[in-house]
Amino acid sequence: NGNSPPFIKVPKSWPELSQDELRFVTPEPMAIHITQTSVPRPQAGDPDTVMVLHERAEPRETYRLERGQYDHPDKSQRLYPATPPAIGSWNEQWPADRLGLAKWLVDPSHPLTARVAVNRLWQHHFGSGIVRTSENFGVQGELPTHPLLLDWLATEFVSGGWDVKAMHRLIVTSATYRQSSAASPEQQERDPENRLLGRGPRKRLSPFAIRDSVLFTSGLLDSQIGGPSVKPYMPPAIWSSISNAKYVRDDGAKLFRRSLYTYWRRTVPPPSMMAFNAAARETCIVRSDQTTTPLQALTLMNNITFIEAAHHLAERVLQAGDLTIHQQVEHAFQSVTSRRPTEEERSVLVEDYKFYRQDFADNPDAAKRLLAIGDAPHASGLNQSELAAFTLVANTILNLDEAITEN
Known part of the structure; x- marks a missing residue:
């Protein structure tokens, strides 16, 4: 039942044992394991203990290892703490320990x-x-x-x-x-990569910033600082491929916390982050590759977070006041890209809106299914076909290159 040791039956060839012992026996390794797991867990309010480092009174003698084998030290070649002289000189007044290494690193004369x-x-x-x-x-x-x-x-x-x-x-x-x-x-x-700096930088936002900017634009972003990690939208069976654990997502405002607080399992990272070249966290890196793939556009178009953000952006625009459809499109476009749309861009988006509105008016169930995506509370009193149509228009705007790129 999980609270008892994993007993093993005793072979019949052990008749000298007592009647009770004939039933089960706990092997010695198991007994050690059971003893270890019986230690009471720290209770709330108890002082926390952490491992710390301190200098040894006498430094451990370290020798060169023959061919790198730990069990073959060359006792004739003892090693002492030092830094590569080709990188920077060592001040003899510094202690030959971690403090000295820190002083060497931040010395103004250090070349690197x-x-x-x-x-x-x-x-x-x-x-x-x-x-x-x-x-x-x-x-x-x-x-x-x-x-x-x-x-x-x-x-x-x-x-x-x-x-x-x-x-x-x-x-x-x-x-x-x-x-x-x-x-x-x-x-x-x-100079296609702008290595000569003849123009201002233009680069895609980081995976975290893409999600956060979309949530902020829609008004869904929870700006709370601190607290435990959260589990936003992810495919429900995403963990089952590598373990028996089940991914149980959070609800309420936790779904819209900053991406910094997303619970990250190294073996199963969030797919929407990986689509935009997020680091897999298997190794430490200081720069990530930047690729452009169709999967990124599909993520922006179909991921629950982005659909829900488009829905709420549409609600904000439709509730902004007595605006014409041209003004509503311009308002949404400017909220996302920080500029007004061109006449051609506005015309295309208005035509899209009219097409979607008619389509959803003819298929109200489709509008209902679209607007049911996501758990955030929705505004009431809005025309469902108009809201669904503008949700797709907002989704189109959020899918623009300018929406995820620093210009």
Whole structure:
């Protein structure tokens, strides 16, 4: 029943045992296991205990291992804590321990730390670092496209007290960052990846930001900070392929928490995140690949989160006041893309709305099924065919490249 040890029957060849012992016996390994599991769990209010590190009074003697074999140390070659002299010099006043290593890393004369740090901040804003291989500044990495810029940023970073916020501000207020991301045909031909920084950055949002921006635009995002992980919409049988565990999603406002709080099982990550190149968390990475596939458009079009967001965006627009359909389309478009639609874009979306409205008027059950998707409470008093039609229009707008791209 889960509370008793897994007993094993005694063979009949053991007649010397007593009558009670003839029935069952607990093997020795099992007894040890049972003893371990019988320790009472910590109760609420008890002080927490954590493992900590401390320096040994006498450092452990470490030797070079022959061919890397742990059981073949070469006693004639003892090793001592040190850093590669090719990277940066060591100050003899520093202790030869973790504190000394930290001092060496953040020493102003260190040639790598500040450069690596500002390169990753640059990558965050531009999509690609000045050194594209931000995880590798060695001989197998790429050379910087603008080495003097990298040196200047690193110098400013160190002289400013390693102020990350100030470095972010410096980058985003620069003339380079504030350029238009529009590219002429000549620029596209000569520098398709904008490595020469001839125009402003244009990159797709991260998987987390895509979901959060859609929820925010629709008004569904729960801005609560902190708390335990949550389990939003996912395929119900997603865990059954690798274990007997069942995925039980949350309900209410937990469905719309920031993606940062999503419960993440390493072997079964959220499919909608993986479609947009989220890190699988099997290894640590400092930059992710960025691919464009049909699956991404299908995710934006059919995922429950995005359909529900489109539904609530449609409700917000239809409840905004006495607006014409052209004004409603413009309002929704501007809410998502931060710009007004062109006349052609507005015309296409209005025609789509009219087509969907007539289709749902002829098929009210289809409208009911569409509007039933998701668990969030819905507004009442709206025409169902009009709401369903504008939901599909909002879904189309949320599927635009501009909706998931920084321009």
